[in-house]
Amino acid sequence: MTRDEEPEHSPNDDGTDDRSDATTHSDENDDSTRSDGRPSDTESGSAGSDPKPRSEPESESEPEVESESVRETERGSGVEPDSTPTGTSVADDGENGKGGHNGDNDAGYDRSDETDHTDDARDAADGDAADHDDGDDADHGDYNTGRDTDGDADVGADGTSFNFGSGSRSRTDVDLDVDEVLSDEDDEASTGLFDDLLSGEPIFENKEVLRPSYTPHELPHRKDQINKMATILVSALRGETPSNILIYGKTGTGKTASAKFVSQELESTSQKYDVPCEVEYINCEVTDTQYRVLAQLANKFIEKNETVIDDQLDDLRDLRSAATDDDSALDGTEFASVSDVDDRIADLESDREEMEEVPMTGWPTDRVYSTFFDAVDYHERVVVIMLDEIDKLVEKSGDDTLYNLSRMNSELENSRISIMGISNDLKFTDFLDPRVKSSLGEEEIVFPPYDANQLRDILQHRSDIAFKGDALTEDVIPLCAAFAAQEHGDARRALDLLRTAGELAERSQADLVEEAHVRQAQDKIELDRVVEVVRTLPTQSKIVLFSIILLEQNGVHNVNTGEVFNIYKRLCEEIDADVLTQRRVTDLISELDMLGIVNAVVVSKGRYGRTKEISLSVPIDETEAVLLSDSRLGDIEDVQPFVQARFDN
Numbered sequence: 001m002t003r004d005e006e007p008e009h010s011p012n013d014d015g016t017d018d019r020s021d022a023t024t025h026s027d028e029n030d031d032s033t034r035s036d037g038r039p040s041d042t043e044s045g046s047a048g049s050d051p052k053p054r055s056e057p058e059s060e061s062e063p064e065v066e067s068e069s070v071r072e073t074e075r076g077s078g079v080e081p082d083s084t085p086t087g088t089s090v091a092d093d094g095e096n097g098k099g100g101h102n103g104d105n106d107a108g109y110d111r112s113d114e115t116d117h118t119d120d121a122r123d124a125a126d127g128d129a130a131d132h133d134d135g136d137d138a139d140h141g142d143y144n145t146g147r148d149t150d151g152d153a154d155v156g157a158d159g160t161s162f163n164f165g166s167g168s169r170s171r172t173d174v175d176l177d178v179d180e181v182l183s184d185e186d187d188e189a190s191t192g193l194f195d196d197l198l199s200g201e202p203i204f205e206n207k208e209v210l211r212p213s214y215t216p217h218e219l220p221h222r223k224d225q226i227n228k229m230a231t232i233l234v235s236a237l238r239g240e241t242p243s244n245i246l247i248y249g250k251t252g253t254g255k256t257a258s259a260k261f262v263s264q265e266l267e268s269t270s271q272k273y274d275v276p277c278e279v280e281y282i283n284c285e286v287t288d289t290q291y292r293v294l295a296q297l298a299n300k301f302i303e304k305n306e307t308v309i310d311d312q313l314d315d316l317r318d319l320r321s322a323a324t325d326d327d328s329a330l331d332g333t334e335f336a337s338v339s340d341v342d343d344r345i346a347d348l349e350s351d352r353e354e355m356e357e358v359p360m361t362g363w364p365t366d367r368v369y370s371t372f373f374d375a376v377d378y379h380e381r382v383v384v385i386m387l388d389e390i391d392k393l394v395e396k397s398g399d400d401t402l403y404n405l406s407r408m409n410s411e412l413e414n415s416r417i418s419i420m421g422i423s424n425d426l427k428f429t430d431f432l433d434p435r436v437k438s439s440l441g442e443e444e445i446v447f448p449p450y451d452a453n454q455l456r457d458i459l460q461h462r463s464d465i466a467f468k469g470d471a472l473t474e475d476v477i478p479l480c481a482a483f484a485a486q487e488h489g490d491a492r493r494a495l496d497l498l499r500t501a502g503e504l505a506e507r508s509q510a511d512l513v514e515e516a517h518v519r520q521a522q523d524k525i526e527l528d529r530v531v532e533v534v535r536t537l538p539t540q541s542k543i544v545l546f547s548i549i550l551l552e553q554n555g556v557h558n559v560n561t562g563e564v565f566n567i568y569k570r571l572c573e574e575i576d577a578d579v580l581t582q583r584r585v586t587d588l589i590s591e592l593d594m595l596g597i598v599n600a601v602v603v604s605k606g607r608y609g610r611t612k613e614i615s616l617s618v619p620i621d622e623t624e625a626v627l628l629s630d631s632r633l634g635d636i637e638d639v640q641p642f643v644q645a646r647f648d649n
């Protein structure tokens, strides 16, 4: 029945991959560097061209260690300010010594302005003492001010109480009050590191609304697209089949958010008017084979059918017991007798029993298809199947799924389906069978990028819910909007920037989010991107990049391909990797250029011809750290000597 009846035993059929999986580097690429004579992906030209391999089997042991170190570096670069404005510890009575956090903890609050303690006092504090400290005692040599907040003695770690009333401290003034100690200990137990952080006035009212998972109720500047979708889909509420829709637009232009918004409205209106209409959403970046798409749909409909059957069975059993007592209960129903009701109950029970869930692997695709078909056609309804990132499905497994889905209506008896495909790749339809292409693209809706003013409106709407009143200085939203407008009008980027800026402000315990926080956020997001791109490069590209870094570290800037190739060869020998040709290395450098990791410019050298000058466009230390986190490059020991050796040549 289906065009493709091959079972698809995709390595991903375990249902475990997700977007993050899709960005980890592939083992296949690593294979390219083995010197065991096996065919090399990289040499064949495939590796290196895709910095984000999709849901292939991924190396699950992606090294985490170095990303930590990169994060450390970020902190060091001022991304996470490490001190608290003076006086913020006022509310911290008794907490300085908690768990050994004594003023220089790494949670972003620093009590260094009150560290004028004696060593003994510090010992006491470190030892989990109930050291009451009111935060404005920066200038005296005593452990505490005498403004003892509980009006009684303070107690050291060893159970000794200190009398601070005189402003001096003496171990001879031991005056231990056991109840006090115990009650102080109780206080200690109830306050701690997190209480301290929580006690600050948070900047956020509801941070969740800035996350991608949040579906906004208002979508400024998408009215036209939303109305067009609604105009097409309204026929579902009339029991007719809506045209298939293709939605295009660059990333972050609100395609998914708008489509989900319209779907929610459609479903709620269908409930209001009691019209059977359902929307099923599938993210094809995750569910990227025909088997998995059909299995997921089949299981969703089976679950819904079971609920419908259970409800009907409940009603029938009630009717049956009423009719057993009094025949007239059947008046006005389709049943003439109690035995008719029994027959219907038996039918439904057998239907329910036959509904078998599709396993995520193992069945022939044809069986999955027919199970899905039966499930969707079980009762009358209009179904809209929303295939987000539809291009990923086509790229991974061709257009068979779309072909089969788009032909179903001619065979379905009770139900009708309509497909809504969403893509940020405008060209993916070039790869479709012409019949699929024309059927799928009955209606097309384009989502243009947002400009800075539109992004500003979007941010304003969200920030009203996300932040406490007046938490943002007035330049924050325009700056986030301007940065994101440069990134092809990406609302996701704008929201990420705003959220990250808020988090940075919160971590530094600032009262307001300011322009500087947005700039730090921009740097942080950019660095995260670089780290991710570098981390997922094929090993050969990593070696080439590492060669460029080594040259730069040794003071050689604007290097040419020959120089890179020399170092590259030495590195390959060192880690026992295949050595590609210089021509191939030149290609890899061009790919790094396209990814924005290096800058390669062709310069004319007069009668010596033209040459490529290559320089690094990303932060050198962080990039090196990421490269060294690769287990193969991590094997490179003491690279310094041979870089120098190269210059000695």
Ligand SMILES: Nc1ncnc2c1ncn2[C@@H]1O[C@H](COP(=O)(O)OP(=O)(O)OP(=O)(O)O)[C@@H](O)[C@H]1O
Binding pocket: 210, 211, 212, 213, 214, 215, 216, 218, 219, 220, 221, 222, 249, 250, 251, 252, 253, 254, 255, 256, 257, 258, 423, 424, 458, 491, 492, 495
């Ligand atoms: N007009 C808008 N108003 C409010 N929020 C928006 C708007 N447009 C986009 N967003 C938000 O921006 C983020 C990205 O939007 P969405 O996921 O819909 O983009 P997309 O076009 O589907 O991107 P991709 O192609 O990468 O999946 C989401 O958090 C979404 O809520």
